[in-house]
Amino acid sequence: MGANFATNNSDVRIGTKGASVSVDAEEILGLDTNTTSFKVDGYWRFTKRRKHRLDFSWFFTRRSGDNVVGIQNPIEIGGITINPNARTNTEFNVDIYQVGYSYSFFQDDRLDLAVGVGAFIMPISFKLDVTDNLTGNFSSTSESITAPLPVFNLRADVAITPKWFLRTKAQVFYLEVGDFRGGITDTLIGVEYMAFRHVGFGLNVENIQIAVEADGNDYPEIDFLGRFDYNYIGSMLYLKFYFGK
16 A cells, blocks of 8 residues: 555547547646545465466546636537636546456566456546636536456566565556447556565556547447546555565
8 A cells, every 4th residue: 555646647528529629638627737646456366376366456536627728719528618718627536446367477586477367447537617707607517437448467576686576567458349449558667675574665656548438338338428538657655565474
């Protein structure tokens, strides 16, 4: 478990391509770019040779923005027209749950190489309130989606010394079903120090890029018109508890 310090970048479109445009949520809507959050992750190795492993992690970002829009021409999003100098109030929340299984195909005292499969489950919610400063008209739109995306993963752990470890991981997937398109890449690198037998400390850097676009309900559990693009770069300082021999 640990603290996450992240830089976020998001593009949002609500509605079909012809009826709406993608909006840079940080530049146009004034969403916070930098966030701090809490992350929990863990894993369990099982079987006698400890080659099989189950992973779980969860973290979130909660962002808001209050902005006077500095655009030259009106833009359309979710049936709302945003005119120049309109005031916007925005909320954009993302939870990322990860579950996975991996198998260590090579394992010795110094190196652990593994391949596996998993899934990202991402509840995403977006809300936009717009007040036209010229007419005083108020309008609002919101959208939410829970996007489950499977991934393939590759993991490499290296014992630099008996107490220092290098941790790396890469996950990737792309899926297109009818009018649904979803893609994800996730890369992580970190160092870990096992200060005591059952307690360690670590620092890692992770980049997650997610794109979800849907113009119908061709993908199970997705009833959404629009597109979310989300780019996350975060560093995590964490405390590790190890239970085992």
